[in-house]
Amino acid sequence: MKPIKTTLLWATLALAVGMPAIAAGDALPGRPQKPTTREPRRIVPEAVQPRSGDSSGGELTGQVVYQVLLAEVALQRGKNDFASEAYADLAVRTRDPAILERAIEVASYARRFDRVLELARLWVQIEPESKRAQKVLAGVMIMTNQLDGLAPELIRMLEADKESLPANLLALNRMLARSPDRQAVLQLVSKVCAPFLGLAEAHYAVAVAASSAGDQQRALGEARQALVLRPDWEAGALLEAQILGSKSPAEAIASLQRFVDRYPKAVDVQLNLARALVGEKRYAEAKRQFEHLLVAYPNNPDVVFPVAILALQENDQALAEAQLKHLVTLDLADKSAPYYYLGQIAEEHKASDEALAYYRQVGAGEHFLPAQLRSASILAHQGKLDEARAELRAAAEKSPSQRLQLTIAEAALLRDAKQTEAAFDLLEQALSQQAAQPDLLYESALLAERLGRLEVMETRLRKVIELQPENAQAYNALGYSYADRKLRLPESRQLIEKASQLAPKDPFILDSLGWVLYRQGDLEGALTHLQRAYAERPDPEIAAHLGEVLxxxxxxDEARSILREAQKKDPSHEVLMEAVKRFSP
Structure with a gap:
């Protein structure tokens, strides 16, 4: 059995315990990786030979071959524990490194890590100079969270691979990410890095461990020491900023800015500075930073895309469109996002066909669903309702996981086309397959109300509340339906107040609360809530309610002013039109 060869120390160690290989240079620890479930490679009986100097000869070889065959057959039949036990017994009796390695592999596959550790220790005892044995033992100790006494082993392994020492130091924390005891990891990393503190990477590793353990003061000190040793090291600067940012985003930004001032060609730090400025909504500064980058790196997608998005945020559509069109000409693995935003720009320019062409180039991912919904909406507004529905159904075939949202969107198209009965029937069909789906229940309840089927509406909204007790919209919809019909006003108010507790800033819930107070005769209370709602969201229905209370x-005069202003924005809204007729001369 040949040992696994690799150029990286930690990749070998990772393979020894069924973990994925670790990439050098990783920063803060990631999520623990699941152990592999692949079946271990099968050993061939011919490869099992007596060790040099073994006097047992053919008899032992025959026993070995028989037991190996027995274990392999058991493994093939899914009897992993039996196979592991057979190999472990064979390894202890023969003390053969090849059999020990196979026994460790099978024990790992059988999830018998106690046995893996015992066998790894035996292997090191038999071959104390074997780097492979040392790596396997260290890997198993990490996997089983037995960190005490591990430092000497790791130091020896690091010293044995001087060429890869910096990269292996950077990978230490990723290796130890499985351990839940972050303080123990910090202690271990500190011991392991102690002989190598002349390297910036050693301080970096300690800083990462300290940050993960919650010791931000030490983490910051170690990160800064790394920068003393390597002043122009971008990874060190980013780590310092990350540690500072956990308490003060402004300090993190200042740290990045100082580094950029000293090293203006530090692209990664400049990008992170610009992103940090966006995160703090310092858009003008971020835009300037990205524009500097754009001059130096006009074909870097990591620069071009943020410039386009910032331009959109600042309503500079000409710049956004130019950069997005440039972006789709670059070597970009997924162009869905730029195509989606180009579609939005085209829509705003009333270029419907151009928008459709862009939306149809959006592939799977976070922009797929909104692109399909926008496409369908454009087609529906063009009077092509059947084509719009066909597109939504085709999208559902491409993305079954989004079928529910696409079905609800199709029902919305039918509702907006005044085909309420057809919309309700569509959701009924979906509910026949998912009777307890909250979104289908909610949307079909609203359609049932439009159709005057109040009992259906009430039953379904109460079912949604039962399934999702924290669903503010369900409480609000049921409470508002009572208030609007002047029914069960105390219960209506109770339902809406519950919705308000769950979503206190929702303008539509504020509108409902104002409306139920109006129905109960509390005009001043109603006015207060409706004014707040309208300030948050100048919706035509809220305007109609506010106008009626005024x-x-x-x-x-105030009522007329509110209604006229709202009518200019949405002249065809039914509730608003009715209010205008009643209260305007």
């Missing part, structure tokens, strides 16, 4: 209070 009119009832005798403030008729």
């Amino acid at each position: 009119w009832t209070l005798g403030r008729k």
Whole structure:
């Protein structure tokens, strides 16, 4: 049996315990990786030979071959524990390194890590100079979280691979990410790095461990010491900023800015500085930073895309469109995002066909669903309802996981086309397959209300509340339906107040609360809530409610002003049109 060869120390160690290979240079520890479930490679009986100097001869070889065959057959039949036990017994009796390695592999596959550790220790005892044995033992100790006494082993392994020492130091924390005891990891990393503190990477590794253990003061000190040793090291600068950012984003930004001032060609730090400025909503500064980068790196997608998005945020559509069009000409693995935003820009310019062409180039991912919904909406507004529905159904075939949202969107198209019965029937069909799906219940309840099927509406909204007790919209919809019909007003108010507790800043819930107070005769209370709602969201229905309350209070000029202003924005809204007719001369 040949030992696994690799150029990286930690890749070998990782393979020894069924872990994925670790890439050098990783920063803070990532999520623990799941152990591999692949079946271990099978050993061939011919490869099992007596060790040099073994006097047992053919008899032992015959026993070995028989037991290996027995274990391999058991492994093939899924009897992993039996196979592991057979190999472990054989390894202890023969003390053969090849059999020990196979026994460790099978024990790992059988999830018998106690046995893996015992066999690895035996291997090191038999071959104390074997680097492979040392790596396997260290890997198993890490996997089983037995960190005490591991430092000498890791130091020896690091010293044995001087060429890869910096990269292996950077990978230490990723190796130890499985351990839940972050303080123990910090102690171990500190001991392991102690002989190598002349290297910036050693201080970096200690800084990462300290940050993960919650010792931010030490982490910051170690990160800064790494920068003393390597002043122009971008990874060190980013780590320092990350540690500072956990308490003060402003300090992190200042740290990055100082580094950029000293090393203006530090692209990664400049990018992170610009992103940090965006995170703090310092858009003008971020835009300037990206524009500097754009001059130096006009064909770097990591520069071009953020410039385009910032331009969109600042409503500079000409710059955004130019950069997005440039972006789709670059070597970019996934161009869905730029195509989606180009579609939005085209829509705003009333270039519907151009927008459709862009949306149809959006592939799988986070922009797929909104692109399909926008495409369908454009087609529906063009009077092509059947084509819009066909596109949504085709999208559902491409992305079954989004079928629910696409079905609800199709129902919305039918509702907006005044085909309420057809919309309700579509959701009914979906509910026949998913009777307890909250979104289908909610949307079909709203359609049932439009159709005057109040009992269906009430039953389904109460079912949603039962399934999702924290669903503010379900409480609000049921409470508002009562208030609007002047039914069960105390219960209506109770439902809406519950919704308000769950979502206190929702303007539509504020509108409902104002409306139920109006129905109960509390005009001043109603006015307060409706004014807040309208300030948050100048929606036509909220405007209609606010206008009616102002009119009832005798403030008729204000009522007319509110209604006229809302009508300019949405002249075809039914509730608003009715209010305008009633309260305008």
